[in-house]
Amino acid sequence: MRLTLATWNINSIRLRIDLVARFLREQAPHVLCLQETKCRDSEFPLAAFHMLGYPYAAINGQKGYHGVAIASKLPLTVIDRRSFCEKGDARHIAVTLAASDAGGHAIALHNFYVPSGGDEPDPAVNPKFAHKLAFLDEMAEWMTTERIGSSGAIIAGDFNIAPLETDVWNHKALLRVVSHTPVEVEKLDSVREAGPWVDALRHFVPPEKSLYTWWSYRARDWEKSDRGRRLDHVWVSESLKPRLDGARVIRESRGWERPSDHVPVLVHFDF
DNA sequence: ATGGTGGGCCACCCA
Numbered sequence: 001m002r003l004t005l006a007t008w009n010i011n012s013i014r015l016r017i018d019l020v021a022r023f024l025r026e027q028a029p030h031v032l033c034l035q036e037t038k039c040r041d042s043e044f045p046l047a048a049f050h051m052l053g054y055p056y057a058a059i060n061g062q063k064g065y066h067g068v069a070i071a072s073k074l075p076l077t078v079i080d081r082r083s084f085c086e087k088g089d090a091r092h093i094a095v096t097l098a099a100s101d102a103g104g105h106a107i108a109l110h111n112f113y114v115p116s117g118g119d120e121p122d123p124a125v126n127p128k129f130a131h132k133l134a135f136l137d138e139m140a141e142w143m144t145t146e147r148i149g150s151s152g153a154i155i156a157g158d159f160n161i162a163p164l165e166t167d168v169w170n171h172k173a174l175l176r177v178v179s180h181t182p183v184e185v186e187k188l189d190s191v192r193e194a195g196p197w198v199d200a201l202r203h204f205v206p207p208e209k210s211l212y213t214w215w216s217y218r219a220r221d222w223e224k225s226d227r228g229r230r231l232d233h234v235w236v237s238e239s240l241k242p243r244l245d246g247a248r249v250i251r252e253s254r255g256w257e258r259p260s261d262h263v264p265v266l267v268h269f270d271f
Numbered sequence: 272a273t274g275g276t277g278g279g280c281c282a283c284c285c286a
Contacts, residue, residue: 011286012278036286038279064279065286116286128285160286217276217286261277261286 001103002245003269004029007111007156007232009214009262013037013069017045019256023264024052027250030073031097032264033111035158037067044069060093068093068111068157074101079108084138085131091115103243103271105152112139112157117178129178132160136187140194149195149237156234158262161188164202166210167230179229197235200267204247214262215254222254234267245270 006029010016013034024032032054037044041059049057054071060081061067067090070076080094091113099106115135118128143149163185165171174180192199205211212228219225236244246268253263 015278036278065284118285218274220275258277 001271003031003097003102003271004266005031005033005109005154005156005234005269006264006266007033007035007158007234008264009035009113009158009232009260011036011038011260011262013067014039014043014045016258016260017048019253019259021048021052022256023250023253024054027264027266028053029266030101031076031109032071033109033156034069034071035067035111035113037061037069038064039067058093058095060090062090066090066113068113070095070109070111072097074098080110082142084135087131089115091135102152103269105239107240108148108151108153110148110153110155110157112155112159114139114158114160116160117184119178121176121178121181121183132178133183133187136184136191140187140190143191143194149197151237152239153195153237154234154240155195155197156265158231159188159233160231161185162229162231163188164207164230166207167212169210169212169227169229174229179231192235195235195237198238198241198244200234200236200244201230201247201249201265203241203244211249212251213249213265217261232262232265234265236267240269243269243271 056072059069076095115132117132120126123130213232215222250264
């Protein structure tokens, strides 16, 4: 039995529902995690997902900013919508996939939108960066106390951090740029160790090879300059590592008309 | 060093 999971920061689900439709028709993942949906739950385009063959959905949205959702061909049960840092931001939703759809053991799937962190990489002067660091600390603490990764589980989403040197177009130039600073990378490492989690993309792509999932809107020619970062991730519990059966970044979607600045990441499982 | 481009939504905030 094969299961395909995708994650995509869509930067407004209502504006880009046609791009999502194209992606779902071409790749047909069983489950799609979305971030930056930017709408209230009542405004989420459920009918479009139904028509595309995704009758199940779990939504945690808010007006204008942030917002996460999971659309699925397979039944879902919502288990959590956690508010990190007591801010009430819609940055997390968790579901379970039934054991019958996941090789005999139910899988918990957590979809995250980690705060971007603003421009200045100093928590003393930039409250957004302080929030990002606190969010990461709380993720690690919560994973440890709740033992989130101790049985079949996946965390996916826009983590807004590119941890490896080859996850950015220029490691040295980005050491002081939010998304690749050592303090963030260390905290994300702590989150990964708290699972412990396996980075599904890097399970298949060696660390020597550059890999990006985001390219800024501000580049004159994103493809030519190729100044990307790997901000979007799928991590799996140790128990699911032997079930990993491939991973892919849909780079070409960055070149579609009116694209998101992020592209989808796909991970295949064989149960 | 700077400013470059997007989205939500109506004065800016956020990325």
